[in-house]
Amino acid sequence: MRLLINKIFLALSIFSAVVGLAFLGWILVTLFIKGLGSFHFSLFLNDLIDGGLRNLIIGQFILAGLASLIGIPLGMTAGIYIQEYGRGKYASMIRDLSDIMMSAPSIVIGAFVYAIIVVPTGGTSGYAGAIALAIMMIPVVINTTDNMLSLVPRELREAGIALGASKYRVILDIVIKAAKVGIMTGILLAFARIIGETAPLLFTSETSNYFSLNLSDSFPSLTVSIYDLANEPEESSRDLAWAASFILTVMVLIINLTGRYITRNKK
Amino acid sequence: MEKIFQKLSLSSASLVFIILMGIFITLFSAAKPAIDEYGINFIFNPAWNKEVAIDLPTSTSLETPSNSTLTDDDAIDDEDDMIEDEDDMMIDDEDNSETKTIYGGLVPIVGTLLTTLIALVFALPIAMGIAVFLAEIAPKNISYFVGIAIELLAAIPSIIFGMWGLYYFAPIVADLVGGYQVSLLTAGLVLGVMILPFMAAITRDSMNTTPAVLKESAYALGATKFEVIKDIIFPYSKVGIIGSIILALGRALGETMAVAFLIGSIFVLPKAINDPTISIPVAMANNFGEASGLGESALFYLALILFIISFAVISLAKFYFLKKAK
Numbered sequence: 001m002r003l004l005i006n007k008i009f010l011a012l013s014i015f016s017a018v019v020g021l022a023f024l025g026w027i028l029v030t031l032f033i034k035g036l037g038s039f040h041f042s043l044f045l046n047d048l049i050d051g052g053l054r055n056l057i058i059g060q061f062i063l064a065g066l067a068s069l070i071g072i073p074l075g076m077t078a079g080i081y082i083q084e085y086g087r088g089k090y091a092s093m094i095r096d097l098s099d100i101m102m103s104a105p106s107i108v109i110g111a112f113v114y115a116i117i118v119v120p121t122g123g124t125s126g127y128a129g130a131i132a133l134a135i136m137m138i139p140v141v142i143n144t145t146d147n148m149l150s151l152v153p154r155e156l157r158e159a160g161i162a163l164g165a166s167k168y169r170v171i172l173d174i175v176i177k178a179a180k181v182g183i184m185t186g187i188l189l190a191f192a193r194i195i196g197e198t199a200p201l202l203f204t205s206e207t208s209n210y211f212s213l214n215l216s217d218s219f220p221s222l223t224v225s226i227y228d229l230a231n232e233p234e235e236s237s238r239d240l241a242w243a244a245s246f247i248l249t250v251m252v253l254i255i256n257l258t259g260r261y262i263t264r265n266k267k
Numbered sequence: 268m269e270k271i272f273q274k275l276s277l278s279s280a281s282l283v284f285i286i287l288m289g290i291f292i293t294l295f296s297a298a299k300p301a302i303d304e305y306g307i308n309f310i311f312n313p314a315w316n317k318e319v320a321i322d323l324p325t326s327t328s329l330e331t332p333s334n335s336t337l338t339d340d341d342a343i344d345d346e347d348d349m350i351e352d353e354d355d356m357m358i359d360d361e362d363n364s365e366t367k368t369i370y371g372g373l374v375p376i377v378g379t380l381l382t383t384l385i386a387l388v389f390a391l392p393i394a395m396g397i398a399v400f401l402a403e404i405a406p407k408n409i410s411y412f413v414g415i416a417i418e419l420l421a422a423i424p425s426i427i428f429g430m431w432g433l434y435y436f437a438p439i440v441a442d443l444v445g446g447y448q449v450s451l452l453t454a455g456l457v458l459g460v461m462i463l464p465f466m467a468a469i470t471r472d473s474m475n476t477t478p479a480v481l482k483e484s485a486y487a488l489g490a491t492k493f494e495v496i497k498d499i500i501f502p503y504s505k506v507g508i509i510g511s512i513i514l515a516l517g518r519a520l521g522e523t524m525a526v527a528f529l530i531g532s533i534f535v536l537p538k539a540i541n542d543p544t545i546s547i548p549v550a551m552a553n554n555f556g557e558a559s560g561l562g563e564s565a566l567f568y569l570a571l572i573l574f575i576i577s578f579a580v581i582s583l584a585k586f587y588f589l590k591k592a593k
Contacts, residue, residue: 005493010404016393080276097284107548108290108294108570166268196424226430
C-alpha cells in the first residue's frame with residue numbers, strides 16, 4: 001500500500017512536470033515556427049516604417065544600454081555600501097527595500113517616471129524610458145553585488161589592509177576583483193531582464209516608426225512596438241510582431257546563456 | 268579619497284530609499300485629486316469613465332434614475348446596462364447638460380485579484396510537481412538540464428506569453444469552456460503559465476535546503492520517497508515554500524503584458540469566469556495615454572493601490588517567510 005501511494009505520487013509529480021514543460025515547450029515551438037516563418041534578413045536593414053525592425057532593435061539596445069550606464073554604477077556602489085561600509089540597521093533596511101523594489105510592478109515604475117519626467121518635460125522621451133529601465137535594474141545589481149561580495153573571504157580584505165592599503169583601495173582592487181565574475185553574471189542577467197521589458201516603456205519612451213538617436217523625443221522600442229503590432233488587425237503586422245518577438249527572445253536567451261557560461265567556466 | 272568613496276556609496280544606497288519614497292509620494296500626490304473626490308469608496312465603485320448628472324431632480328438627463336444615481340449597492344446589478352449607458356453618454360455630451368464623469372476602481376481591483384487567484388490555482392500544483400521532480404526524483408544530470416531550461420523560460424519576456432496566449436492558447440480554452448477568447452479565465456491561465464517557471468525554480472531552491480542527513484536517515488528507516496517528501500522535506504522547507512509562492516503571487520499581481528492581450532480590457536465586472544474584464548496594470552497600460560484630469564488621477568490612484576498591495580505581499584514573503592526559512 002505504501003509503495004502504491006509512493007508510485008502514484010511519483011507518477012503525479014512526473015506528470016505535472018511533463019505538463020508544465022509541455023506548456024513551456026509549446027510556447028517556444030510556436031515562437032520559433034511563427035518567428036522563423038516571418039523572419040527575413042532584411043528586417044535588420046529596414047526601419048519599421050519600411051516594414052523592418054532595425055530602428056527598434058537599435059533603439060531597444062540604446063535604451064537598455066543607457067539604463068545600464070545609470071543603473072550599474074549606482075547599483076554597484078550601493079551594494080558595496082551595504083556589504084562593506086554599512087553596519088547595522090540602515091544597511092539592512094536598504095537591503096530589504098532593494099529586495100522589495102526588485103519585485104515592484106514594472107508598470108508602477110512607468111507611472112512614476114511618467115509623473116516625474118514625462119509630465120514636467122512635456123512629452124515622452126528616450127531619457128524617460130532609460131530612467132524607468134534603470135530604476136528596474138538598480139535593485140537587481142545591488143542584490144548581485146551584495147551577494148557576490150559576501151562570498152569574498154575576509155582574509156583577502158585583511159591581507160589588503162595589512163599591506164597598508166586604504167579601505168576603498170582594498171574594495172576596488174581586491175574585493176571587487178575577486179567577485180568580478182559573479183557580479184558580471186548578475187549584471188548580464190539584469191540586462192537580459194530589462195531589455196525584454198515593455199510595461200515601464202509604454203508611456204515613458206513610447207516607440208517610433210523611424211530611426212532615431214534623439215533621446216529627447218519618443219524613442220523606438222522593440223517591445224512597445226511588438227505590443228502595438230500584435231494588436232493590429234492586419235496579418236502582416238502580426239507576422240512582423242512574431243518575427244520581432246523571436247529576435248527579442250533569442251537576444252534575451254543568448255545574454256542569459258552567456259552569463260551562465262561565464263560563471264560555469266569560473267567554477 | 269576614502270571619505271569621498273564612502274560618501275558616494277552611502278548616497279547610492281540611500282537612493283534606493285529615496286526612489287521608493289519618491290514613488291510613494293509621487294503616486295500619492297498625482298492620485299490626490301481622485302482621492303479627495305472619491306475617498307475610500309473608490310475601491311467599491313464599479314463605474315469607470317461614466318457620466319452622471321450632478322443635480323438629480325433638475326438635470327435634463329435622458330437617463331433613467333437607476334443609471335444616473337449609480338451607487339455602490341445597485342451598481343453591481345447594473346453591469347448589463349454599461350453598454351447602453353455609453354450610448355446615453357454620447358447623448359449627454361451633446362446636450363452639454365450638467366454632468367460629471369466618475370471613476371471607480373472596483374472592476375480593475377477585482378480583475379487583478381481574480382486573475383492572480385486563477386493563475387495561482389493553476390500554477391501551484393504544477394510548480395510543486397516540477398519542484399519535487401527536480402529536487403528529488405530526476406537523476407542529477409536531467410535535473411540539471413531541466414533546471415536550466417526552467418530558469419531560461421523564466422527569463423522570456425512576458426509580452427511573448429501574452430501573444431502566444433492570445434493567438435494559440437485562448438482559442439483552445441474558449442473551445443473547451445465556451446465564452447470569449449479574451450476573458451478572466453484565459454488571462455489567469457496564461458498568467459499561471461508565466462509564473463510557473465519562476466515558482467518552480469524558487470520552490471526547488473527551498474526544497475534543496477533540506478539537509479541530506481535528514482533525508483538519508485529517513486530512507487535508512489525504510490521510508491518511501493513519498494514519505495520522505497511528505498514528512499521530511501515539506502515540513503522542513505514549508506516556510507520557504509510558502510514564501511516562494513507568495514513571491515510568485517506578488518509577481519502575478521503586477522504583471523501587465525501577459526494579461527493585457529487576454530483580459531479584454533473592458534470596465535465591466537465579470538459575472539462568470541469566462542467574461543472579459545480588466546486589471547489594474549492593464550487599465551494603466553491602455554488608458555494612460557488618453558487620460559487627463561480626474562481620469563489620469565484615478566489611474567494614479569489605482570497605481571497607488573497596486574503598489575501598496577504588492578509592497579505588502581512582497582514584504583510578507585520576504586520578511587516573514589523567507590527570513591524565517593533561513
